[in-house]
Amino acid sequence: MNANLPFSLFLLSVASSWGQESVRPSLVDVPYGPHKAQVxxxxxxxxxxxxxxxxxxxxxxxRAGSKKQVPSFLKQAVGQGWLAVVSVEYRFTDVAVHPAQTNDCLRAIQFVRSRAKEWKIDPSRLGVTGGSAGGHLSMFVATHPDLADPDSDDPVARQSSRAQCSVPFAGPSDWSLLSSIRHDHPAYRQLIGHEPGTPFAKMKEERMRSVSPLTYVSADDPPMMIVHGDADVIVPFAHAQSMFKGLKGAGVEAELLRVEGGRHNVSGAGRPEFFGPAIPFIKKHLKVE
Structure with missing residues (x-):
C-alpha cells in the first residue's frame, strides 16, 4: 500500500475494481498425496x-468446506498478474483426526515447491492464509518445524515446508481457552478425537496442547498478520490475542488487526475492511515490487 494513500481511500480503490471477470483455476484436482481428498x-x-x-x-x-472457497482478493491478485494461488483440500475429521489436516497442508506446501519450475512460481516467496479452520491450519503450518529431508528418496519430501508469511483470518490458536470462554462448537472436540459435548475436564491436556499453534511458536517463525473480529462467538477474539502475545514474546514480527464488531464472517475475508491490510503485508513479505 502506498504510504501516502490514506487507508480509507485504499479500501475504496480496492472495492471500485471489484467487478472483474471471475478468475478460474488453471489446474484442478492436482493430487499431492494418495487419498482422494489430497488434491x-x-x-x-x-x-x-x-x-x-x-x-x-x-x-x-x-469436517466440511471446499478448496473452491478462495477469497476474492486472492483471485484479484492472480488476475493482476503478481500472485499465484494454490487452494488446498485436506482430509476431514470423519476420515482422520489431528494431525492429519496439518500434515496434509505441510505436504501440499512441499508439493507446490516441487512444481515451482513447471508452474513458474518462486519457491522462496511462499505464504499461507485461510479462515476459521483454515486460519488455524495456516497458523499451525507457519509455526511447524521444517519437514525438509534433503536425503529423502522422495523429491517432494526434500522440499521445505516453511512459509515466508502467514495471514490467518479468525482462526483458533489455543485450546486451553475452551475452559474459560464459550466454545460450544463440536468441531473443537472432534478435531482431537473427543465426542461432541465432552466436558472440558475430561479432555486430555496433551491433545489440546498438540493441536494449538501457540504451542509451537518460536523465534524463527515467519511474520504473521492475524485478522479477527472482536464479536466472534465461534472463535472468540481471545484466540487472536493469545497468539499475538505468544508471537511477540518470542520476538516474531506480528500484527493484529482487530475488526471492531466483527463476527465469524471475518473468516471469509470477503470485505475490504477484513482483507485490505493483508495485501500490503503479503506484498512486503513476498517481495512484490
Missing part, C-alpha cells in the same frame, strides 16, 4: 517471470 486447485497468473504464491486453506470446522 489442490492451482490459480496461475499471466506473468513472464516467476511469481510468489499463496497457499489458501479453506475453513469448515475441519
Amino acid at each position: 489442490v486447485d492451482v490459480y496461475l497468473p499471466k506473468s513472464e517471470k516467476p511469481t510468489p504464491v499463496m497457499i489458501q486453506i479453506h475453513g469448515g470446522g475441519w
